[in-house]
Amino acid sequence: MLNIIRGIINMFRGDFMKELINKSIGAAILISLGNYALLKLGNPIGPVIFALGLLGVCYMGQNLFTGKCGFLIEDKINIWDLLIILVVNLIAGYLCGLVYSLADKEIVTNAIAKVATWDFSMAFFIKGILCGVIMYIAVFLYRKGTPLGIVYGIPLFIFCGFQHCIANIITLGVARTFHWSIILAILGNFAGSLLMWYFSKDIKVEKKKRKVAK
Numbered sequence: 714m715l716n717i718i719r720g721i722i723n724m725f726r727g728d729f730m731k732e733l734i735n736k737s738i739g740a741a742i743l744i745s746l747g748n749y750a751l752l753k754l755g756n757p758i759g760p761v762i763f764a765l766g767l768l769g770v771c772y773m774g775q776n777l778f779t780g781k782c783g784f785l786i787e788d789k790i791n792i793w794d795l796l797i798i799l800v801v802n803l804i805a806g807y808l809c810g811l812v813y814s815l816a817d818k819e820i821v822t823n824a825i826a827k828v829a830t831w832d833f834s835m836a837f838f839i840k841g842i843l844c845g846v847i848m849y850i851a852v853f854l855y856r857k858g859t860p861l862g863i864v865y866g867i868p869l870f871i872f873c874g875f876q877h878c879i880a881n882i883i884t885l886g887v888a889r890t891f892h893w894s895i896i897l898a899i900l901g902n903f904a905g906s907l908l909m910w911y912f913s914k915d916i917k918v919e920k921k922k923r924k925v926a927k
Contacts, residue, residue, distance in 0.1 A: 730797075733776060737798045740775035741805035741879065743767075748883045749813055751871065752820040752827070760871035763880075767863045771855045778802050778899075779879060783849035783906030787914070799899070803882045810886020824887035831894045837876060841901020844875035848902065849909040878902050 747766030751759035770777045778799040781788075785795060814821045831837065847870045854862030870877065878898035885891055 733794060733797060734801050736774065736776040737801035738805045739773065740770045740777035740780075740798075741802045741883075742809060743769040743773070743775060744777065744802075744879050745806055745809035745813070745883045747867075748810075748880045748887075749817075749820065751880075752823045752884065752887060753817065755823070756872070757868075760868035763871060764863055764867035767851060767867055768860060771852065771860075771863065776802075777879065779845065779848045779877060779902045779906065780852045782903045783845070783852065783910045785907065787910065802879050803895075806879050806883040807886035810883040811889065813883075814887045814889055820887055821889070824884045825890070827884055828888045828890060828892055831876075831881075831892050833894050833897060837894050838897040838901045840874060841876045841878070841898045842905035842908070843873070843901075844870045844877050844898075845902040845905020845907075846909045847875065847905075848877070849906040853913070876901065 744766040746769075747763035750762040750765075753759070754762065767777070767780070769775070770780060776798045778795070781790060781795060781798060784790065785792070810824075814824075847866045851862035851866035854860075876894075876898040878895060878901075881892075881895055881898050885895065
């Protein structure tokens with residue numbers, strides 16, 4: 714048992730794990746800045762500025778759950794690493810929200826009003842799926858060399874009211890509360906990203922060579 718505990722401790726002390734956690738915290742901070750702008754400025758400026766958060770995540774190589782989960786299979790990401798990214802994103806995001814709530818009372822009021830519109834429903838889950846679809850497209854296009862998926866995609870999911878789990882946990886931190894709909898947002902983002910990956914992945918069909926009888 715002691716050897717197992719030591720192994721777990723050493724795992725978290727490793728350079729890879731430190732980098733994984735640090736980049737997950739960095740991603741949460743970047744998204745939190747975008748979410749601050751959204752809560753402060755509202756439509757139509759807020760959603761446009763929010764895109765800076767994902768641009769920063771992609772160009773700075775940070776670890777954002779919603780930007781990674783759609784590439785789980787393609788990039789052969791360890792499921793436990795993805796889980797660590799999610800947990801760190803959630804904790805760091807909530808803490809960022811709490812800090813922002815101390816700096817600006819206006820965004821606290823806006824965050825509380827926003828959370829009041831959330832519910833634990835199939836509609837909320839579907840909005841999470843649709844956000845996941847857009848997130849996959851945005852990151853996929855970035856990997857192909859264009860930021861246009863981010864520039865257009867992020868405002869799109871915000872204007873449509875789709876649910877992004879990391880943005881939502883930041884809003885909960887600002888509102889200093891909790892809402893179980895965060896689970897639906899997480900599952901929806903994960904499902905939407907993987908669905909978009911599945912239906913857009915290259916399917917290579919190997920042609921079987923026919924054996925010609927001599």
